[in-house]
Amino acid sequence: xxxxxxxxxxxxxxxxxxxxAPAPEEYIESVRSEGDFLRTSPELAMKVLLSEGCxxxxxxxxxxxxxxxxxxxLEEFTMLExxxxxxxxxxxxxxxxEMLNFAAxxxxxxxxHEFITVDDAFRKxxxxxxxxxxxxxxxxxxxxxxxxxxLGREKLTFLMDYPASRASLSRISPADSRVAERWExxxxxxxxxxxxxxxxxxxxxxxxxxxANAFRAANNMHAxxxxxxxxxxxxxxxxxxxxxxxxxxxxxxxxxxxxxIRDVRA
Amino acid sequence: MYNASDLRKGLKIEIDGxxxxxxxxxxxxxxxxxxxxxxxxxNMISGAGMEKTYxxxxxxxxxxxxxxxxxxxxxxxxxxxxxxxxxxxxFPVSEETLGDxxxxxxxxxxxxxxxxxxEPIEITLPTFIxxxxxxxxxxxxxxxxxxxxxxxxxxxxxxxQVPLFINQGDIVKIDTRxxxxxxxxxxx
Numbered sequence: 331x332x333x334x335x336x337x338x339x340x341x342x343x344x345x346x347x348x349x350x351a352p353a354p355e356e357y358i359e360s361v362r363s364e365g366d367f368l369r370t371s372p373e374l375a376m377k378v379l380l381s382e383g384c385x386x387x388x389x390x391x392x393x394x395x396x397x398x399x400x401x402x403x404l405e406e407f408t409m410l411e412x413x414x415x416x417x418x419x420x421x422x423x424x425x426x427x428e429m430l431n432f433a434a435x436x437x438x439x440x441x442x443h444e445f446i447t448v449d450d451a452f453r454k455x456x457x458x459x460x461x462x463x464x465x466x467x468x469x470x471x472x473x474x475x476x477x478x479x480x481l482g483r484e485k486l487t488f489l490m491d492y493p494a495s496r497a498s499l500s501r502i503s504p505a506d507s508r509v510a511e512r513w514e515x516x517x518x519x520x521x522x523x524x525x526x527x528x529x530x531x532x533x534x535x536x537x538x539x540x541x542a543n544a545f546r547a548a549n550n551m552h553a554x555x556x557x558x559x560x561x562x563x564x565x566x567x568x569x570x571x572x573x574x575x576x577x578x579x580x581x582x583x584x585x586x587x588x589x590x591i592r593d594v595r596a
Numbered sequence: 597m598y599n600a601s602d603l604r605k606g607l608k609i610e611i612d613g614x615x616x617x618x619x620x621x622x623x624x625x626x627x628x629x630x631x632x633x634x635x636x637x638x639n640m641i642s643g644a645g646m647e648k649t650y651x652x653x654x655x656x657x658x659x660x661x662x663x664x665x666x667x668x669x670x671x672x673x674x675x676x677x678x679x680x681x682x683x684x685x686x687f688p689v690s691e692e693t694l695g696d697x698x699x700x701x702x703x704x705x706x707x708x709x710x711x712x713x714x715e716p717i718e719i720t721l722p723t724f725i726x727x728x729x730x731x732x733x734x735x736x737x738x739x740x741x742x743x744x745x746x747x748x749x750x751x752x753x754x755x756x757q758v759p760l761f762i763n764q765g766d767i768v769k770i771d772t773r774x775x776x777x778x779x780x781x782x783x784x
Binding site for chain 2: 355356357358397398399400401402403469470471473474475478496498514521524549
């Protein structure tokens with residue numbers, strides 16, 4: 331995996347694991363560590379590096395998400411995260427598919443890929459438009475029970491263009507304001523990666539984090555401190571870029587033919 | 597009340613006034629979405645199955661279930677009457693609830709009851725009971741080495757399959773979980 335990134339002129343970086351301010355997200359809980367938190371993702375720190383002039387960076391390291399245990403979830407897991415300035419999210423998808431196929435070596439499991447939009451996938455497998463499902467608050471249930479099991483049966487499947495309300499840290503598509511430049515990657519019904527055409531607008535980002543923190547407060551989840559260094563990076567200016575996060579343990583699961591993520595950790 | 601985070605395989609919960617047991621459990625969390633708890637459930641009374649997905653904010657009813665040992669007493673012509681060995685409280689049970697178990701009840705035997713809202717929904721008999729064979733054709737000579745079976749009746753008329761060497765008047769052991777012959781205890 332590293333080999334592929336080196337060849338494509340990526341620099342390997344390492345950012346702090348114990349951090350002061352994780353990105354406020356509606357449904358991700360961080361593990362507390364003394365007064366701070368263990369990172370749920372290295373995203374904000376890596377974007378600070380982008381704002382300081384790094385063009386292509388990747389990182390492999392542990393991330394922590396509280397209360398996530400199951401066949402496909404570990405509280406501590408290994409994340410591969412990478413960013414490329416100047417690439418759009420589609421270009422990043424092509425690169426990701428090539429990288430995975432290369433990393434799998436002679437195993438053909440990651441050879442070939444296809445694209446489907448979130449809306450098409452919902453219409454095809456759940457019989458409803460993704461926008462309606464989102465508006466009616468059934469999106470996650472349908473995704474888990476109807477859509478996900480059908481994704482990536484034959485080859486890597488990129489699920490493209492999430493409804494704008496689920497943009498997270500991605501930018502709204504300039505071509506269609508109903509969707510965000512965000513994709514997730516699936517193989518055998520298992521979610522492997524999440525990627526964004528990155529949101530670079532400081533004001534819009536602050537608004538979204540404020541909304542996420544308000545949601546957290548309303549649902550009795552603790553609020554997070556302001557990520558001031560990240561806001562400073564946005565104000566300094568983030569290049570147009572795309573970034574992707576991959577669950578490494580899940581890749582190993584698939585390549586080893588295991589059904590339970592706990593079978594592939596030490 | 598249970599919280600959704602309490603859900604796990606084997607947990608018994610109440611839905612619309614009926615007791616259900618979780619037979620399969622899966623924690624799901626679609627990308628950036630809410631955690632979801634997917635359960636396969638079995639109705640503890642009817643045996644019917646269903647699937648249900650819970651969110652972290654859902655509250656789930658806890659069923660009033662109790663396990664108790666009961667002693668079988670007698671058949672009153674309509675129902676089978678058990679009693680609690682400590683309180684002597686009587687628990688009449690219908691033929692329907694017992695099913696084929698009614699053929700394997702022996703006076704004074706200790707049975708395990710699962711009570712839901714005070715009503716028996718599951719009754720487990722001792723695993724093995726002994727019964728006398730009251731009716732069976734004599735086995736043909738020379739066939740004793742094979743595992744060929746023949747029909748036989750026990751005192752209450754229930755029919756089981758027994759090996760050819762079993763004769764009328766023999767005492768045999770029966771597995772109450774399956775209602776099948778286990779071994780010969782003594783010869784007539």
